[in-house]
Amino acid sequence: MLVECVPNFSEGKRPAVLQALLDAARRPRVRVLGLSADPDHNRAVMTLAGEGADVVEALFDAARTALQLIDLRVHEGSHPRMGAVDVVPFVPIDETPMAYCVQMAQELGGRLGSELGLPVYLYERAARSRDRVNLARVRQAQFEDLGAWMADARHRPDYGPASPHLTGGAVAVGARAPLIAFNAWLSTRDPHVAEQVARAVRGSSGGLVGVKALPMTTPSREEHPVQVSMNLVDYQKTSMPMALDLVRREAARYGAQVVRTEVVGFLPLEAVIESARYYLQLTDVTAEQIIERSFWTHRLGEEP
């Protein structure tokens, strides 16, 4: 069963360290889909995909390398972080159940705790208590404050020692639905319109469940610099068509239209199929009907 994994490492500057992390993760059955490093944040995000067990192996080796090469005592960057390997979410691909991703998070978490001596917090769908579902509540402390924060019995990790790793801090390992970064440019130059639309659309202010939205200005797009930047965190509940239709309606209140959209990064096949289903009234179409996919399944060794 296939999973995606998107580990965040606290290193965004030293090319040799980034290369070592990549080398540690690489193996024949795991595909490295991307590595994006930000020197200001001093942080890198790697995207891997493969069978669960292979990805756990890749992550374990990359985490060990991170502990060897990253020392948070001398790490500076604008992004908050509590660990050398900071966050490790497992994400289902295709028809992989979420429960399998939770299991992979537990397997990796167990090994990071016992073999590398790293405190591990299970979060989001892998969380074992309600106060660990939200990643922001798990990562309250910066590395520098982690010892004091962990001393509180409520902050005992799910795996590993009850105090921080000397140089590597602690890590949050979890399971979550795929996230779609979906942006819509508006026909107006007024950032205030994007602000109003984003507020109407995002779940936290009364809009759609599973939608985060912020107004953005992208000066490099001279003609239409104003954008509503969305994260769809549960596209099976709130799809791209549902989010975009609300953006279009709200923008229309201010005489603005959507001129173009984009998806940044990856997109689950099911999200594209759901868009076709929605607009084409193609109620029963399934991924099995996509000829490339049937071939892909075959290549993984399944029998028809």
Place this chain on the structure above:
Amino acid sequence: MLVECVPNFSEGKRPAVLQALLDAARRPRVRVLGLSADPDHNRAVMTLAGEGADVVEALFDAARTALQLIDLRVHEGSHPRMGAVDVVPFVPIDETPMAYCVQMAQELGGRLGSELGLPVYLYERAARSRDRVNLARVRQAQFEDLGAWMADARHRPDYGPASPHLTGGAVAVGARAPLIAFNAWLSTRDPHVAEQVARAVRGSSGGLVGVKALPMTTPSREEHPVQVSMNLVDYQKTSMPMALDLVRREAARYGAQVVRTEVVGFLPLEAVIESARYYLQLTDVTAEQIIERSFWTHRLGEEP
């Protein structure tokens, strides 16, 4: 490079023969996606996919088996046919160029002619003259009249002998774009509306290029039995959204709406992506962004 192949055999009744054709085509690197046999037509359509060379091998063996087990001198069925293997279209999958499918048609055609003594006509995108582009013009003669028809010098085959195979007739081998069988049910019970809509939509009567359309009544769907049944023969020119939007507009002239659509059989990934692109204004989205697809490419042994 992946191709789909959809050979038509003149056998729709004898299970042992159908099984023998399947057995001949099957091999580890070729996926048999389907076999549908029609006893009234006395004809079967097989769908295969795989690397071009593997699919050519599979087709060659299936054609040899067809010549061994099917004798057109005693074949009866309601579907016109000129050969035991009647038509063999190669269809690109994913980013495979059409020129590669033409090459596969030539390779298979050459072998069927020289090794099995079967006259071969290259058609559609593989055609070597304008009068062989349209399959209907290549298959003008039934098996029974084939000898006379082939005696005309204009009907000399592209490969193989200049007269029919004694029991197996002749075969049309070609390359074509994927075909999408796309049906739309209307909110009316009046078949006349579907007739009007189909006429407005299909290319042959002034509608959209690459769209064939017929009115159909499906009594099993009691609530909405009336359907516009379409074949999109070049979805990169005329997409599902373009065809459906015209169906919706034309139906509206008669106070009818589209209540539901379906795709029968397979669908290229690009057709689904194009639908998302069209309706979501997602101008630049590509197949590379679909996470499952990137993994699938990897499994085929390509390096990132």
